Amino acid sequence: MGRKKCVQGNSTPPTNISAFRDEERRWKSRLAAPDLSLAFDADNIAWDSLMTAGRLRGIWTSGSGATEECWRVDLDELAELGGLLGQSRWKGKQRQGENDYAIIIRACTNSSLRAGFVFFPRVLSESFQRDLVGETLCHAGQPNLTSLDNHYTLPPGGLWNAWKEGRGDELVWRKRSATSTDAAPSDAAPAAARDQERAPSESCIDKDPAATTVGDLLPKLRWANVGWHYNWTTKLYEFERGQPPLPPLIYSCCRTLARSMPWQHAYPDLRHACDDPAASPPRPDWQRWKEAYEPDAGIVNFYQLKDSLTSHVDLAEVDAVSPLVSLSLGHSSVFLIGGTTRDVPPLPVLLRSGDALIMSGAGRRAYHALPRVLEGTLPDYLRADAAEADPEWGLYGEYLERGARINVNVRSVF
Numbered sequence: 368m369g370r371k372k373c374v375q376g377n378s379t380p381p382t383n384i385s386a387f388r389d390e391e392r393r394w395k396s397r398l399a400a401p402d403l404s405l406a407f408d409a410d411n412i413a414w415d416s417l418m419t420a421g422r423l424r425g426i427w428t429s430g431s432g433a434t435e436e437c438w439r440v441d442l443d444e445l446a447e448l449g450g451l452l453g454q455s456r457w458k459g460k461q462r463q464g465e466n467d468y469a470i471i472i473r474a475c476t477n478s479s480l481r482a483g484f485v486f487f488p489r490v491l492s493e494s495f496q497r498d499l500v501g502e503t504l505c506h507a508g509q510p511n512l513t514s515l516d517n518h519y520t521l522p523p524g525g526l527w528n529a530w531k532e533g534r535g536d537e538l539v540w541r542k543r544s545a546t547s548t549d550a551a552p553s554d555a556a557p558a559a560a561r562d563q564e565r566a567p568s569e570s571c572i573d574k575d576p577a578a579t580t581v582g583d584l585l586p587k588l589r590w591a592n593v594g595w596h597y598n599w600t601t602k603l604y605e606f607e608r609g610q611p612p613l614p615p616l617i618y619s620c621c622r623t624l625a626r627s628m629p630w631q632h633a634y635p636d637l638r639h640a641c642d643d644p645a646a647s648p649p650r651p652d653w654q655r656w657k658e659a660y661e662p663d664a665g666i667v668n669f670y671q672l673k674d675s676l677t678s679h680v681d682l683a684e685v686d687a688v689s690p691l692v693s694l695s696l697g698h699s700s701v702f703l704i705g706g707t708t709r710d711v712p713p714l715p716v717l718l719r720s721g722d723a724l725i726m727s728g729a730g731r732r733a734y735h736a737l738p739r740v741l742e743g744t745l746p747d748y749l750r751a752d753a754a755e756a757d758p759e760w761g762l763y764g765e766y767l768e769r770g771a772r773i774n775v776n777v778r779s780v781f
């Protein structure tokens with residue numbers, strides 16, 4: 368099943384559905400308000416009072432009584448991080464709502480597949496979040512391909528830049544024969560449908576007449592590639608197309624987060640610490656990431672309130688264990704992180720604007736999904752009238768207010 372408009376939940380679920388699909392259906396259902404007490408929330412962790420071996424142990428308890436053990440570790444101080452995320456955070460003047468630590472979930476249990484899954488709650492400063500939103504929208508156009516390029520002859524500078532220049536009524540023509548990149552989602556072959564996971568709601572596009580306008584099309588934008596071009600149909604990188612550089616803020620933010628992570632805590636030698644030595648996850652070459660991690664490809668996902676992204680793994684990269692850095696902007700959402708098969712029940716994680724997460728090592732092979740964007744959760748500092756924002760922010764804020772969440776998802780191909 369692809370990214371699509373949500374349909375009303377079905378009251379008689381099939382019996383042979385996998386644990387992952389079952390959880391996805393629950394979060395997608397609009398029959399009742401989502402029960403957020405069931406989602407891992409960094410604000411609801413009971414932390415020990417004393418740090419041992421450079422980390423603080425915490426327990427998160429779900430509304431159903433299930434618990435998750437996690438470790439809180441301070442990020443390694445890097446000059447670039449201070450520059451990117453706000454100088455004051457590194458000078459002892461922590462500002463409210465912004466953090467400089469990471470949480471390692473289930474670092475020492477027999478669920479070793481979550482090894483290498485690291486969560487950075489509210490790590491991006493408010494002003495940096497606004498800058499990133501601006502960068503993602505302005506770069507959703509040539510040379511970067513978007514979800515709409517197969518269907519429409521888009522303005523050369525991209526839809527957003529045309530909108531920003533006041534060209535919202537400008538006509539955009541539909542292409543005569545759209546290729547299969549955005550083929551209609553199919554339930555029959557979910558595992559093979561990597562391209563379809565990101566398909567814009569085909570029904571919206573099918574209903575469009577031969578021409579539409581910049582303004583009407585903007586909410587239908589679902590993704591933009593950045594960096595090396597990835598072909599969603601062949602599921603291969605197209606290196607012959609050359610390598611557009613990653614947009615500068617995305618590049619420096621993701622690179623710096625991966626390098627600032629004290630990876631020794633995510634990949635400790637668990638042989639003595641765990642009850643079950645076999646649970647000790649393989650240790651990737653994380654020392655190299657600290658000095659040499661270079662993101663070079665990624666996707667920016669633009670979600671509207673009823674959009675979702677179905678369960679998948681991201682394994683197209685040559686180096687399929689190095690950090691995949693993911694940034695959340697705009698409305699909050701529920702992310703599911705599971706195991707190597709859809710039979711492993713996933714952990715729901717509440718993602719707020721400004722949160723980052725990294726999947727790495729064995730955790731790169733874990734199924735994950737984004738079943739729900741949460742209505743009414745846009746922070747005030749991202750609204751059109753945010754007092755402290757630049758005068759041009761208004762248009763960006765309006766775009767987010769209409770219901771958007773933006774996810775930046777960056778990897779290192781080699």
Ligand SMILES: O=C(O)CCC(=O)C(=O)O
Pocket residue numbers: 666668676681693702735736737774776
């Ligand atoms: O939107 C998200 O947080 C997840 C996106 C994702 O998993 C992907 O783009 O591969």
Ligand SMILES: [Fe+2]
Pocket residue numbers: 679680681735
């Ligand atoms: Fe993914």
